[in-house]
Amino acid sequence: MRAVQGSKRRLTIGFRGKEQVVPARLLDCIHPLPVDVDPSSRLGVFPWSFNENDLELSSLARREWGELWVLMLESPETLDLAEFSELICGSDAAVNRAACWLALHGDQDFFRWKQGLVQVRSRSEIRSRRAARRAQVRSEQHEKQWLNLLKTRQPVVFKSLIPQHQQWITSLQERVDEGSDTIQLDVQLLKSLKTIRIEPNAKELRLLLIQLGQWDEHRPAAMSGTAWSNGFSDQLLREARELVHKSDQAMPGDDTRVDLTAQSCFTIDDVETRDIDDAIGLERRPDGSERLWIHIADPGRLISAGSPLDLEARRRGSSLYLSRGNLPMFPSELSTGPFSIRTGRRNAAWSTWIDLDEQGAISDFGILRSWVTPRYRLSYEDADELIDFAPPEDADLAELHRLLERRRCWRIAQGALLMDLPEGRIRCREGELSVQITEPGASRMMVAEAMILAGAVAARFGIDHDLALPYRSQLPADLPPDAELEELPEGAVRFAAIKRCLSRGLMGTQPAAHFSLGLDAYAQATSPIRRYGDLAVQRQIAAVIDGDSPLSEESMQTLINSFDSAVREGLAISREDQRHWQQVWFERHRTQQWSVDFLRWLRPQDRLGLVRLEDLAMDLAADCPLGSLPGDSLVMRVDQVDSRNDQLGLIAATD
Secondary structure (H helix, E strand, O other): OOEEEOOEEEEEEOOOOEEEEEEHHHOOOOOOOOOOOOHHHHHHOOOOOOOHHHHHHHOOOHHHHHHHHHHHOOOOOOEEHHHHHHHHHOOOOHHHHHHHHHHHOOOOOOEEEEOOEEEEOOHHHHHHHHHHHHHHHHHHHHHHHHHHHHHHOOOOOHHHOOHHHHHHHHHHHHHHHHOOOOOOOOHHHHHHHHHOOOOOOHHHHHHHHHHOOOOOOOOOHHHOOOOOOOOOOHHHHHHHHHHHHHOOOOOOOHHHOEEOOOOOEEEEEOOOOOOOOEEEEEEEOOOOOEEEEEEEEOHHHOOOOOOHHHHHHHHHOEOEEEOOEEEOOOOHHHHOOOOOOOOOOOEEEEEEEEEEOOOOOEEEEEEEEEEEOOOEEEEHHHHHHHHHHOOHHHOHHHHHHHHHHHHHHHHHHOOOOOOOOOEEEEEEEOOEEEEEEEOOOHHHHHHHHHHHHHHHHHHHHHHHOOOOOOEEEEOOOOOOOHHHHHOOOOOHHHHHHHHOOOOOOEEEOOOOOEOOOOEOOOOOOOOOOOEHHHHHHHHHHHHHHOOOOOOOHHHHHHHHHHHHHHHHHHHHHHHHHHHHHHHHHHHHOOOOEEEEEEEEEEEHHHOEEEEEEOOOOEEEEEEOOOOOOOOOEEEEEEEEEEHHHOEEEEEEEOO
């Protein structure tokens, strides 16, 4: 002991003389020290004149401790350190006392040191201590395994992990899935993450889970915490199955439906599409005139406003379109079943008839509930052939195309902007990556025009009945002069100059002009299976026709607010998904070069421009040469790409 400092003592510890201040209550006197020797040298004189080797030789084997425990087990007697040392070592010399004291404070199980006395432990206590020690060893091994797992970041088989680590993985997945840092994580788990410098936020944990093979690296991060995170609940699926069962029964409003099942009408969609929500037909009237019919699916026949399925559809806002497949707004049992307009079956629909004048303007229209039975389910390729060849036995489609082309020309005369270009998307089906390019063929343009026409009619109906609808509009744009546009190459380059002048579309409860469409008013109304806003339009129209009270303007605005945010959320997910798959595609083609056309500057100070890659039918951001002008031909290559970290750098240079 070097000095007394209140309730503490300054000591020289061990054979190497390390100084330490220790509370007096923690000190045990195991042998009196010589009083006539300087404190600084007491450890080197009798009886403390032993060294580390002497101490090691005085240590007892495990067997000797066990033998003494057996002898003392039946005795309630307690011994002081000198007595205990004498008994087990045959001597109470300081070196023996020190060896015993160290052992009593070590990992032996037989005896305990308490208040300066040695006590015998019971059999049950020994078993408990040994079990605890084994558990501690296992815990340390598991901790080591977990840290090694985190450090190596190699894929692991979930089932091969111990339950605790499975639970940790699951909790990390939940935090990432919810996109929230408020989800509580195990303290030990947080400690291990801190050890390897991983912040417990959704972004870093997502990357960690991807590296461990415990997260789908192709799942958009923006999906976390949304209605799309976990599919439809069991309750909603049960409700869907019940509605499928009820679909063949008579429902309110069925008695007012007009039977149009004898009418020749067609559904036209992509080959893979299973939720068909529109059909078009032609009526040849006795007076020689022709009437357009547009039939729209009627999910409101089965789905009541405010029901659990309706509220879930509102949470989603629309179907979600991803590279690996689409996620429907309603369960597929409904969206591809009784909600869909299926060929060869009687389908409930909302049907709109339109008479066009010689210029293509709407001269008359009507909206009614109906039963329809499409004759054909056509792909766009099939429909293009029927339009081109117009066989006498199937001339209706060619005539529908002629009528809708007249309508298209009318909109152009009203100022509509038609910027039809091939559009490319990266798709992944069963692990196979491909580029799907949608060409603006005759049938696609015809169907698009029919849907715009139906939206114009819905808006007209809303105006005529002072009806609050989710009207869509777009402010007028100050476009470049015609002479300036004509100097630009036709197609993507010219369209890029126009698009940069356009404002975003708006949605409100009052009708307003839509600049790009060339319409005084417009309301989307043709995809009630895939867009909640279209279902809201149907319900407002139904309320007027049935003599019920439609939603007020205030109530409609509240409804719009609820689903529009979900729609924008879905669009963000879809954009992220496509961006990710573009990155994956360029990873697999990183050594390739492509010819591109320079469209316009995005950030000229950073040399960032927009280019058109016709091979993929995509507009992409790339590092471009200073001085590049719209229409310049460039050669593009991949500079850097990392799909896991959302990175893609493209460089375009002159030939």
